[in-house]
Amino acid sequence: MVISEMRLHPVAIADGPLRSSYGRHAPYALRTIVELKTTDGLTGISETYGGDQPLAALERARPLVVGRDPFQLTDLWLSLADQAEKAIAGDRSQTMLVPGENPHDAHTRTYAALEVACLDLIGRAFNKPLCDVVGGRARSKPPFSAYLFYKHSGGGGMGDDARDDEYGECLDPQSMVRQARQMIAKYGFKEIKLKGGVLDPGQEIETIKALRAEFGPAFPLRIDPNCAWSVETSLKVGRELREELTGGGYLEDPTATLEGMAAVRKGLLAEGIDTPLASNVATTCFEHLPIAQRLDSVQIVLSDPHYWGGIRAQLHLSKFSQVLGMGLSMHSNNHLGVSMMIMAHAAAACPHLTHACDTHYPWQTEQDEVVLGGRVPIVDGAVEITGKPGLGVDLDYDQLARGVERFNNLPYRKRDDEAEMRKHVDPNWKRILPRW
Amino acid sequence: MVISEMRLHPVAIADGPLRSSYGRHAPYALRTIVELKTTDGLTGISETYGGDQPLAALERARPLVVGRDPFQLTDLWLSLADQAEKAIAGDRSQTMLVPGENPHDAHTRTYAALEVACLDLIGRAFNKPLCDVVGGRARSKPPFSAYLFYKHSGGGGMGDDARDDEYGECLDPQSMVRQARQMIAKYGFKEIKLKGGVLDPGQEIETIKALRAEFGPAFPLRIDPNCAWSVETSLKVGRELREELTGGGYLEDPTATLEGMAAVRKGLLAEGIDTPLASNVATTCFEHLPIAQRLDSVQIVLSDPHYWGGIRAQLHLSKFSQVLGMGLSMHSNNHLGVSMMIMAHAAAACPHLTHACDTHYPWQTEQDEVVLGGRVPIVDGAVEITGKPGLGVDLDYDQLARGVERFNNLPYRKRDDEAEMRKHVDPNWKRILPRW
Numbered sequence: 001m002v003i004s005e006m007r008l009h010p011v012a013i014a015d016g017p018l019r020s021s022y023g024r025h026a027p028y029a030l031r032t033i034v035e036l037k038t039t040d041g042l043t044g045i046s047e048t049y050g051g052d053q054p055l056a057a058l059e060r061a062r063p064l065v066v067g068r069d070p071f072q073l074t075d076l077w078l079s080l081a082d083q084a085e086k087a088i089a090g091d092r093s094q095t096m097l098v099p100g101e102n103p104h105d106a107h108t109r110t111y112a113a114l115e116v117a118c119l120d121l122i123g124r125a126f127n128k129p130l131c132d133v134v135g136g137r138a139r140s141k142p143p144f145s146a147y148l149f150y151k152h153s154g155g156g157g158m159g160d161d162a163r164d165d166e167y168g169e170c171l172d173p174q175s176m177v178r179q180a181r182q183m184i185a186k187y188g189f190k191e192i193k194l195k196g197g198v199l200d201p202g203q204e205i206e207t208i209k210a211l212r213a214e215f216g217p218a219f220p221l222r223i224d225p226n227c228a229w230s231v232e233t234s235l236k237v238g239r240e241l242r243e244e245l246t247g248g249g250y251l252e253d254p255t256a257t258l259e260g261m262a263a264v265r266k267g268l269l270a271e272g273i274d275t276p277l278a279s280n281v282a283t284t285c286f287e288h289l290p291i292a293q294r295l296d297s298v299q300i301v302l303s304d305p306h307y308w309g310g311i312r313a314q315l316h317l318s319k320f321s322q323v324l325g326m327g328l329s330m331h332s333n334n335h336l337g338v339s340m341m342i343m344a345h346a347a348a349a350c351p352h353l354t355h356a357c358d359t360h361y362p363w364q365t366e367q368d369e370v371v372l373g374g375r376v377p378i379v380d381g382a383v384e385i386t387g388k389p390g391l392g393v394d395l396d397y398d399q400l401a402r403g404v405e406r407f408n409n410l411p412y413r414k415r416d417d418e419a420e421m422r423k424h425v426d427p428n429w430k431r432i433l434p435r436w
Numbered sequence: 437m438v439i440s441e442m443r444l445h446p447v448a449i450a451d452g453p454l455r456s457s458y459g460r461h462a463p464y465a466l467r468t469i470v471e472l473k474t475t476d477g478l479t480g481i482s483e484t485y486g487g488d489q490p491l492a493a494l495e496r497a498r499p500l501v502v503g504r505d506p507f508q509l510t511d512l513w514l515s516l517a518d519q520a521e522k523a524i525a526g527d528r529s530q531t532m533l534v535p536g537e538n539p540h541d542a543h544t545r546t547y548a549a550l551e552v553a554c555l556d557l558i559g560r561a562f563n564k565p566l567c568d569v570v571g572g573r574a575r576s577k578p579p580f581s582a583y584l585f586y587k588h589s590g591g592g593g594m595g596d597d598a599r600d601d602e603y604g605e606c607l608d609p610q611s612m613v614r615q616a617r618q619m620i621a622k623y624g625f626k627e628i629k630l631k632g633g634v635l636d637p638g639q640e641i642e643t644i645k646a647l648r649a650e651f652g653p654a655f656p657l658r659i660d661p662n663c664a665w666s667v668e669t670s671l672k673v674g675r676e677l678r679e680e681l682t683g684g685g686y687l688e689d690p691t692a693t694l695e696g697m698a699a700v701r702k703g704l705l706a707e708g709i710d711t712p713l714a715s716n717v718a719t720t721c722f723e724h725l726p727i728a729q730r731l732d733s734v735q736i737v738l739s740d741p742h743y744w745g746g747i748r749a750q751l752h753l754s755k756f757s758q759v760l761g762m763g764l765s766m767h768s769n770n771h772l773g774v775s776m777m778i779m780a781h782a783a784a785a786c787p788h789l790t791h792a793c794d795t796h797y798p799w800q801t802e803q804d805e806v807v808l809g810g811r812v813p814i815v816d817g818a819v820e821i822t823g824k825p826g827l828g829v830d831l832d833y834d835q836l837a838r839g840v841e842r843f844n845n846l847p848y849r850k851r852d853d854e855a856e857m858r859k860h861v862d863p864n865w866k867r868i869l870p871r872w
Contacts, residue, residue: 071571074571126561126562132505135510136505137508293726319756323756
């Protein structure tokens with residue numbers, strides 16, 4: 001089995017006007033669908049970040065991919081890591097740069113996309129689900145969390161393609177409770193994440209309290225302001241939500257840097273508040289973990305196979321975080337069904353996974369799904385690993401062509417949530433950290 | 437593919453009167469050969485520690501093995517780890533207990549033996565070498581080190597089975613140089629390890645200096661007294677061998693405990709001596725590594741897939757040690773060709789492997805090999821990973837039966853190097869740490 005062809009499909013998928021401390025989501029999120037074809041007629045697929053930069057990085061890797069035996073992944077990793085080390089050194093936090101845009105982990109992202117497509121090929125060749133190819137299942141129905149966003153009214157898309165969504169405007173506690181009810185009714189989630197860093201912290205505290213009042217302690221709660229808060233504000237929120245964020249919940253990236261997170265942790269513990277801090281911003285690579293542990297900055301690592309280096313890297317991380325006494329959950333970005341299955345297989349394979357994974361999947365719709373047969377089902381808050389080989393999904397080429405066409409018609413080629421804020425909300429908006 | 441049968445073959449293999457700080461090797465070393473058979477007629481094999489305890493542990497695992505899909509390894513690991521946690525907690529150093537006898541890592545040893553046999557099955561089913569099943573090769577000819585022992589005259593075996601060896605008595609520097617010359621001429625090793633902790637440290641220093649004089653700095657040197665020295669003696673040796681043990685060499689387990697090793701490191705650094713310390717005694721499991729790093733006790737981890745939990749655990753360790761800024765090499769015990777190939781595949785698959793692996797393989801002979809076609813070739817100090825599926829070796833059932841017969845005829849069922857010392861060298865001999 002030798003890879004004879006690599007096809008890259010940049011797609012645009014409608015995305016609602018979701019808010020975060022980065023700004024406002026654009027009408028389309030960008031993704032890239034990867035296809036690897038082999039000499040014996042198999043096709044392995046993958047999904048990764050979108051836009052010009054990830055596409056160009058994959059394109060640069062083409063000579064390393066075509067002609068390769070898909071089992072020879074370590075050699076591919078070493079080649080990409082070697083190139084990366086020559087090109088780039090420096091900070092890999094995601095305080096300012098979102099995962100798809102940080103040049104410091106371009107090689108792990110590129111590798112991850114290719115590794116998954118190769119593992120999908122191997123699974124298809126041997127009629128085994130991807131998670132079984134890497135060691136088998138710790139669980140067959142990996143759990144995901146509801147992911148609530150403050151948002152403006154309307155759904156994603158532009159022009160004729162624009163559409164409404166079922167959630168409408170959610171910019172206060174009660175509309176967020178409504179959003180949660182809708183999302184939980186539809187998908188059966190059993191944990192709830194609120195994207196914060198948007199409203200005044202007092203209102204976000206009120207939102208969490210309203211969610212607790214509605215759903216009770218059986219639904220663990222997490223809030224993620226993406227570093228929008230100072231240490232002092234983080235402490236204030238931690239103090240006011242001491243009950244709501246414990247018992248399976250967490251406080252995610254309240255403030256920037258490993259040192260800032262450590263100060264929050266120390267301050268909370270000093271008041272007897274043991275709310276765990278989670279992070280996908282301060283900890284984005286293996287090298288961060290020993291530091292995060294030493295400083296006690298992060299108690300729950302938010303992994304992401306898309307930028308931590310793929311499925312086997314996720315398994316290393318499962319072991320690593322367990323040994324370091326840290327919890328493990330999973331970060332997400334806007335994504336389609338292929339990526340949903342990447343996350344599901346990664347989560348299924350992890351022996352150590354302590355919290356339900358994030359997913360933006362509810363924010364995308366059937367109209368944009370590129371997976372044959374339609375969207376991946378989320379039932380009782382979980383995605384089931386079936387007996388299907390590889391990732392367990394195939395591409396719908398008509399839908400893929402539609403996504404590519406929309407990508408080609410778009411005037412932008414990278415995510416820029418600040419620009420969207422300036423366009424729609426405030427012409428002078430800038431991301432300021434800490435804002436509160 | 438479902439496992440329908442597990443066959444366990446306890447074997448005894450002739451072993452010479454090798455010396456270490458544990459005592460003297462018995463005339464036979466004990467090993468266990470594992471066979472897993474599947475419903476579709478495949479056989480996967482493995483090799484692990486010998487004697488009653490490892491055999492009983494494998495026997496206890498039988499209900500978890502028969503009926504299992506060999507891809508479902510994580511589930512097997514979780515079941516064994518779960519049982520272990522209920523049964524045992526405590527110290528996992530190997531200061532007093534050698535790897536095959538420490539009850540604290542019985543579950544990782546049992547799992548490792550079974551994992552390898554399952555990966556061998558998968559490799560055979562896919563017609564892929566084992567190292568490719570777990571991610572592919574970082575290298576195709578993993579290097580091994582010469583492993584020199586002080587020894588009494590004669591080879592292994594008892595009664596009619598007793599035989600001489602080519603090395604004769606080696607109990608002084610010049611005979612050790614002869615041993616090294618013979619072993620390097622035969623196998624082409626490019627690094628040299630001396631098992632120390634046997635003679636007075638002054639004589640062992642002299643031995644290392646004689647080896648350097650004979651082979652020059654192109655052959656990195658390592659010495660391993662298995663904790664026979666005090667911190668002070670370790671410092672004296674480190675000082676006197678400051679040149680000989682740098683440049684690719686190392687000082688292995690000079691003294692006991694992570695704290696003792698840290699004191700040696702600190703003392704050496706204070707004198708400007710940067711000789712790295714290696715360990716398979718103070719660091720025997722993942723949980724030791726963050727402590728070893730914090731204390732700076734160990735700069736090179738000596739892994740061993742047989743007791744660290746198999747091939748995938750070895751890959752976790754490769755990542756983990758790299759992230760922690762530690763080197764990685766591999767520990768060995770007396771073994772046959774199946775185990776030699778386990779180590780070769782593990783080493784081939786590891787992206788991060790900084791030193792040639794140990795092997796006792798030169799101390800076993802063709803007469804005891806259970807691998808079809810005879811012993812695994814070591815050429816230019818390396819074992820080549822060929823295109824053969826799985827481990828790349830099959831069992832010679834006549835030879836296996838011969839090994840089992842000798843096991844059955846033996847009066848002992850566990851390794852006891854102290855007893856051998858009392859029998860042959862000194863009736864009052866006891867292992868004392870530190871001896872010097």
